[in-house]
Amino acid sequence: MATAAIVSPEILAKYEPVIGLEVHVQLLTATKAFCGCVNKFGAPPNTNICPVCLGLPGALPVLNEKAVEFATSAALALHCTVNETSIFARKNYFYPDLPKGYQISQFDKPLAEHGYIDVPTPNGMKRIGITRLHMEEDAGKSLHDGLPDSAKFTSVDLNRCGTPLIEIVSEPDIRTPDEAYEYLTRLKEILFYTGVSDCNMEEGSLRCDANVSVRLRGAEKFGTKAEVKNVNSFRYIRAALEYEIERQIEVIESGQRVVQETRLWNAGEGRTYSMRSKEQAHDYRYFPEPDLPPLVVSAAFRQQRADELPELPEARRARMVAQYEISEQDAQTLTATRAFADQFEAAAKTAKSPKRVANLIQSELTSRLKAAGLELEQSPISMAGIAQAADLAEEGKLSSKQLKQLFDISFEKGEDFGVVYEREKPEQISDTSAIEKFVEEAIAANPKQVEQYRAGKKTVAAFFVGQVMRLSKGQANPGLVNELVVKKLDA
Incomplete structure (x- = not known):
């Protein structure tokens, strides 16, 4: 297997x-962009189609x-300026999965421009600009x-034709593969929070192409770029960029010239391959779509969309850190999805200690x-169960050992925490006199360790704590055990 350039x-x-990203995102509408066909992944091939999808003569699109x-x-949500008027255009190219011979997109007058995403870097937060966000339809x-004993063939499924897309084009502000990874992670979070897409890369709901070039540090002029396609995860995008950056540096260092081209990422080999050069690139011959009028987005329409936006991830993290006194790392985990954050907050508001x-x-x-390969919504322990466990520990x-045991039982039997707790009913012993009896029993049974402690080996106290926890079958309050063991030994 080939290895990455070194x-x-x-x-x-x-x-x-110098890196720029182009991200295509399928919108989570019930029907397609320009017709009434169902917009759903996984249907049998060529079943969710109509004359508009197929580009039959006389079929007209309706937005x-x-x-x-x-x-x-x-x-x-991406801080873009939404233009009052945008224009749909025909992007012309000929390919088997594009029956009309053109794709309805937007070109020189997009829906929105000039946005940004703030991403974490080792030197603090960095703002990555967004050049434009425009609407278009997907191809098939x-x-x-x-098949066995047959030549390879290509079939075409046109179900995806006409699926509504937005394309989000970043400024060439990204300087490392890690920044690209963080940009995509934050972008996906924001889109997922707004509910406009499920962002499922495995189903093609979110797809990303990367443009990358290299230049000598301090130079102002960009180098010759390559476009990397066919990357189906953020982790692979980072790996593809790492490979491509080193490949281009090797080309320059060997005295050759980087060729502007489109390259495909091969995850199995960990490298990119040339797909087509600039000379082979498409001339799309854009012109305004004659069957669709200009798209006018009124101020009232924009304001309504703004009013309906949820609290976005970054703002929610900052509020949760302040409101619940949790760490930024905890807030990052808890806001990974809107559903996770909603469930945590519901539990936190009822618990004694968020x-x-x-x-x-x-x-x-x-x-x-x-470990179980489960998502949050598949957890046997509900957030109400988590809140109950937290309260019992707080009281x-x-x-902590009992909690772990109860959580293990919950996952083993697929039961919520409350059900397991009521059946098992373990109770932590916090009665001082009861714990003192265990401490006295442990001290009486281990005179040699007592002498070691009194001779100055204070770490022996941990041995007696363990003995007391064993005698109490793990039910004694550990903090109280520590306190009483030291008190008795010192006496």
Whole structure:
């Protein structure tokens, strides 16, 4: 298997990458962009189609208002300026999965422009500009396959034709593969929060192409760029950029010239391959779509979309840190999805300690979900159960060991925490006199360790704590045990 290009750190440090990203996002409308066909992934091939999808003569497109609502909401969430008037255009090219011979898109007059996303970097937050956000329709899908004892063939599924898309084009502000990864992560979060898309990369709801070039550090002029396509995860986008940056540096260092081209990422080999050069690139011959009037977005329409926007991830994280006194890392985890954040806040508002709720989610719930291969909505323990567990721990009725045991039982039996707790009913012993009896028993049974402690080996106290926890079957309050053990030994 081929490996990624390698250049020395010294040579790598001489160059600065310049990266821009083009992200296509399918909108979560019930029907397609310009017809009434169902917009749904997974239907049998060529079943959700009509004369408009197929580009049959005389079939006319009618714009889906819900698609405009979603596109406008996404633009506002990304701090874009939504233009009052935008124009649909025909993007002409010929390919088997594009039956009309053109794609309805927007060209010189897009829906929205001049937005941004703030992303974390080792030097603090960095603002990545968004050049434009425009609306368009998706093409169909070519399926390359083969049957036993037959030549390979390509079939075409046109179900995807006409699916409403937004294309989000970043400024070339990204300087590292890690920044690209963070930009895409934040972008997906924002779009997911607004509800305009499910952002499912496996189903093609979110697709990304990366433009990358390199230049000597301090140079103002951009280098010759390559476009990297066919990347189906953020992790692979980062890996593809790392490879492509080193490949271009190697080309320059060897005295050759970087060619402007489109390249495909091969995840299995960990490298990119040339797909077509600039000379082979399409001339799309854009012109205004004659069957659609200009799209006019009124101030009232924009304001309504703005009023309906939810609290977005970054603002929500900042508020939760202040309101619940949780760490920024906890807030990052808890706001990964809007549903997760909503459920945490519902639990936090009823619990005695929201911070303990957050800690339990981080320390006990998420690790078990990951180990079991489950999503949050599949968790046997509800957020109400998490809040109940947090309250019992806060009141000193359950030790951390007991909590872990109850969580294990919940996942093993697929039962909520409250059900398991009522059946098992473990109680933490916090009665001083009861714990003192265990301490005295442990001290009496281990005179050698007592002498070691009194001779100055204070770490032996931990041995007696363990003995007391064993005698109490793990039910003694650990904090109280520590206190009473030291008190008795010192006496």
